[in-house]
Amino acid sequence: MDLVHGETMLEAMESTCNDLHGCEPCQKALPELSGISSIASVQSEVTDGPEQQQLRVYLRVRPFSNEELNGGEDQGCIVLEDSETAVLHAPKGSASMKCSEKGIGLSKYKFSFTQIFGPEVGQADVFDGTVRSQVQDFLLGKNSLLFSYGVTNAGKTHTIQGSAKDPGILPRSLDIVFRHIGSRQYVVMDLKPYLGSDVQRLDGDQLKTEKQNKTALLKEADGESQRTGRSRSGSSSSVSSLSFSGISYDQTESSAEDLHVQYCLWVAFYEIYNEQVYDLLQSQSCWKTKKRPSLRVCDDSNGNSYVRDLRWVNIHNADEACKVLRVGNKNRSAASTKMNQSSSRSHSIFTIKLLRIDGPDVQGMSELSLCDLAGSERCNKTKTFGERLKEAGNINTSLLILGKVKTSYVPFRESKLTRLFQGVFCGRGKASMIVNINQCASTYDETLNVMKFSAVAQKVVQVIQPRCLESLSPRLVGRDGKPLVKNGVIDQQAVDDYLSEEELLDGDDEADMSIMPQEELFSIIESLRAKLLAERRKNLVQEIQIRKEMGDAMLQQLMESEEQRSQQIAELKESYDEKLERTFELYKDALKEHAYQCAMERVEEDYIPIEEYNTAQDREMELKTRLSEVEEKLRRSESGSRAGSAFVPTQESSTQTVNEENPLHDADAERCKRLYKEKCAVENLCCEKQELIVTLESRISELNDTLQEAGESYMEKLALVQTLQNRLAYQERETKRLQSGMTEKEAELASLREELAKLSQAPQAEPSRPRRGLLANIKESVSSPRSAGTLCRTLKRSVRTSASSLKKKPV
Numbered sequence: 144m145d146l147v148h149g150e151t152m153l154e155a156m157e158s159t160c161n162d163l164h165g166c167e168p169c170q171k172a173l174p175e176l177s178g179i180s181s182i183a184s185v186q187s188e189v190t191d192g193p194e195q196q197q198l199r200v201y202l203r204v205r206p207f208s209n210e211e212l213n214g215g216e217d218q219g220c221i222v223l224e225d226s227e228t229a230v231l232h233a234p235k236g237s238a239s240m241k242c243s244e245k246g247i248g249l250s251k252y253k254f255s256f257t258q259i260f261g262p263e264v265g266q267a268d269v270f271d272g273t274v275r276s277q278v279q280d281f282l283l284g285k286n287s288l289l290f291s292y293g294v295t296n297a298g299k300t301h302t303i304q305g306s307a308k309d310p311g312i313l314p315r316s317l318d319i320v321f322r323h324i325g326s327r328q329y330v331v332m333d334l335k336p337y338l339g340s341d342v343q344r345l346d347g348d349q350l351k352t353e354k355q356n357k358t359a360l361l362k363e364a365d366g367e368s369q370r371t372g373r374s375r376s377g378s379s380s381s382v383s384s385l386s387f388s389g390i391s392y393d394q395t396e397s398s399a400e401d402l403h404v405q406y407c408l409w410v411a412f413y414e415i416y417n418e419q420v421y422d423l424l425q426s427q428s429c430w431k432t433k434k435r436p437s438l439r440v441c442d443d444s445n446g447n448s449y450v451r452d453l454r455w456v457n458i459h460n461a462d463e464a465c466k467v468l469r470v471g472n473k474n475r476s477a478a479s480t481k482m483n484q485s486s487s488r489s490h491s492i493f494t495i496k497l498l499r500i501d502g503p504d505v506q507g508m509s510e511l512s513l514c515d516l517a518g519s520e521r522c523n524k525t526k527t528f529g530e531r532l533k534e535a536g537n538i539n540t541s542l543l544i545l546g547k548v549k550t551s552y553v554p555f556r557e558s559k560l561t562r563l564f565q566g567v568f569c570g571r572g573k574a575s576m577i578v579n580i581n582q583c584a585s586t587y588d589e590t591l592n593v594m595k596f597s598a599v600a601q602k603v604v605q606v607i608q609p610r611c612l613e614s615l616s617p618r619l620v621g622r623d624g625k626p627l628v629k630n631g632v633i634d635q636q637a638v639d640d641y642l643s644e645e646e647l648l649d650g651d652d653e654a655d656m657s658i659m660p661q662e663e664l665f666s667i668i669e670s671l672r673a674k675l676l677a678e679r680r681k682n683l684v685q686e687i688q689i690r691k692e693m694g695d696a697m698l699q700q701l702m703e704s705e706e707q708r709s710q711q712i713a714e715l716k717e718s719y720d721e722k723l724e725r726t727f728e729l730y731k732d733a734l735k736e737h738a739y740q741c742a743m744e745r746v747e748e749d750y751i752p753i754e755e756y757n758t759a760q761d762r763e764m765e766l767k768t769r770l771s772e773v774e775e776k777l778r779r780s781e782s783g784s785r786a787g788s789a790f791v792p793t794q795e796s797s798t799q800t801v802n803e804e805n806p807l808h809d810a811d812a813e814r815c816k817r818l819y820k821e822k823c824a825v826e827n828l829c830c831e832k833q834e835l836i837v838t839l840e841s842r843i844s845e846l847n848d849t850l851q852e853a854g855e856s857y858m859e860k861l862a863l864v865q866t867l868q869n870r871l872a873y874q875e876r877e878t879k880r881l882q883s884g885m886t887e888k889e890a891e892l893a894s895l896r897e898e899l900a901k902l903s904q905a906p907q908a909e910p911s912r913p914r915r916g917l918l919a920n921i922k923e924s925v926s927s928p929r930s931a932g933t934l935c936r937t938l939k940r941s942v943r944t945s946a947s948s949l950k951k952k953p954v
């Protein structure tokens with residue numbers, strides 16, 4: 144039965160596989176890689192149906208900051224061709240450029256947007272060109288949603304909140320709303336949004352608690368403003384300063400009958416972090432010491448998703464709105480500090496609900512949500528792995544799920560973000576997205592990913608219902624949540640009719656189907672089958688496109704991480720080399736220091752004052768002269784005795800002289816002894832010094848050993864580096880294994896094709912069974928998608944009826 148479908152699937156999957164391997168011709172078949180022409184073709188394809196509306200996606204390019212200009216950022220990466228087309232040129236050294244050099248991806252991409260706002264465009268023009276009309280629709284009772292998307296530091300918060308001097312979309316929207324309300328403010332706070340789309344009338348106690356809570360919240364904001372040194376008037380805030388900024392908008396025109404209508408405005412501020420919802424207006428004191436409590440997302444009886452126990456605050460003017468925003472921002476940054484995360488890792492959502500009150504009744508309620516999406520970068524350059532990657536995955540999953548909105552079955556429940564705004568995508572309001580980018584070459588790769596994901600968002604189609612639910616009034620419920628008004632202005636019957644419409648239609652069709660001839664039933668089944676196949680084919684193409692985008696992104700991520708790892712290894716090696724060198728230097732210094740210390744000690748030991756030394760020198764000289772004199776005399780006396788008796792008197796005189804000299808001899812001998820002793824002492828000193836030299840030599844050899852050890856530790860580190868390189872090689876092998884896994888999948892597909900071929904022949908063998916299988920298939924596929932429409936549901940009934948009639952009346 145599904146042979147055609149199967150073959151299409153095979154072809155499409157084959158083309159995806161080829162694309163993942165960087166096959167050039169196949170790349171042209173997919174819009175994301177072939178650039179603008181294909182994206183535009185997708186757009187024109189889906190805008191044909193009158194009941195469908197393309198999500199409006201705007202691009203805002205942030206100007207370079209002074210630091211970026213001073214840092215010499217490459218300024219040619221992003222070129223705005225016209226007001227709708229932007230071209231991205233990969234800078235040298237970027238991962239995209241490296242990939243394109245390896246044949247994966249391109250070095251130049253073109254993207255188109257509903258409108259592009261260049262760096263010179265100010266906040267007012269951005270507001271006028273994007274959400275202004277949505278705000279006016281909101282005042283007229285329609286729901287609106289705006290996303291601000293982009294990498295960290297691209298200007299998302301600037302676009303939504305802005306600054307005191309340059310207010311963003313939120314303060315400007317509030318300004319328009321309050322100007323529109325003027326004096327028609329419903330100041331009693333007894334009507335409050337309830338669940339997804341109802342309004343609750345508060346009793347006395349509830350009203351009292353509500354007022355107390357609001358006072359406490361505003362007090363907290365005042366405390367915060369005093370703490371941060373701002374004046375109580377809050378004039379520096381972007382919201383309240385708007386009225387002082389000289390920007391003024393025309394008051395939205397009100398019809399004469401609107402003049403007696405009163406308005407009541409409630410706001411909530413919450414964030415989604417890692418698929419957990421947190422209330423930003425919940426007092427910090429509740430969770431400062433404990434884990435921060437997360438809130439549940441539930442569905443009300445109308446199928447509208449809402450955040451359970453979310454705090455709604457009734458505000459009367461821009462100043463109060465500013466205070467609420469301030470408390471939320473403070474709680475957000477406090478929470479992010481506690482989690483040691485940057486606030487840019489969560490989606491923050493500011494929602495405004497406007498109640499139109501006419502006398503005792505609530506005529507309608509509309510909702511405006513401004514969503515500052517988390518920084519879309521897949522990975523922080525320094526902390527690429529673990530939780531960060533998981534978070535990044537969650538952020539982009541939300542967008543990819545939005546991308547699936549075009550298909551008949553949309554898994555809204557896969558992400559909190561899409562689940563909460565499911566109503567808007569199913570036609571209960573308008574949505575738009577502002578993609579923020581900066582022009583820095585250093586963040587080019589992340590910016591390219593943002594553009595690619597925004598191309599997915601471009602394909603999101605809002606199906607506008609022929610009857611908008613928001614045109615019906617909300618249910619007014621009491622404390623117990625039961626409806627208060629059943630008749631009168633609120634046309635509850637209309638809501639009931641709307642909700643039971645499907646059942647009524649089914650009942651009618653059942654009656655018709657039972658009297659239809661069997662041939663006609665078969666022909667309906669045939670046409671249904673064709674439609675089902677066409678629908679499946681469309682879904683498959685969409686699925687493949689999304690898979691391809693994910694595949695591309697993952698491949699690029701892999702390459703980036705590989706590059707980062709080799710960089711880490713190189714850095715590690717460099718740092719070890721440096722460490723080793725430093726250790727060498729340390730040892731050298733220690734050695735020098737030690738030698739110096741020893742020398743100093745020796746000098747101290749051997750130190751003789753100069754006077755003493757001079758005296759000793761003089762004495763030595765004197766002794767030497769005397770010694771030589773004595774020796775001379777001795778020689779002379781010896782030669783005299785050898786001359787004999789012929790010279791006796793002389794001998795006598797000489798003996799006499801010698802005898803006279805005897806006391807001098809004793810003194811000399813004494814000196815000689817002393818000199819000998821000194822000589823011995825000097826020799827001892829020499830021995831000691833010799834020993835010291837030996838010790839020093841042994842110390843040097845010890846130091847050599849230590850150096851040897853350091854060398855060995857260096858070798859160990861080298862071995863570590865080697866292990867890291869091995870791991871890298873292992874990862875490469877894993878990548879190859881994945882690729883071979885892909886090949887296996889291709890083989891599986893081939894076997895599937897065979898099975899399909901067999902299946903296609905099966906109906907001829909057993910004519911009665913396929914019909915049953917077909918009916919079952921149609922039932923199954925028609926029962927799942929909500930948006931398949933009344934036609935599919937009618938057919939489901941018809942198939943069921945025909946099946947039962949076939950059972951009753953065998954052919």
Ligand SMILES: Nc1ncnc2c1ncn2[C@@H]1O[C@H](COP(=O)(O)OP(=O)(O)OP(=O)(O)O)[C@@H](O)[C@H]1O
Pocket residue numbers: 204205206293294295296297298299300301302486487517518579
């Ligand atoms: N259009 C603009 N004109 C002038 N300055 C801007 C513009 N957009 C952003 N900036 C400035 O750039 C800086 C970063 O902007 P912002 O904080 O809004 O980025 P972000 O994308 O919200 O970052 P994060 O994801 O970290 O919250 C801020 O100092 C902001 O004032």
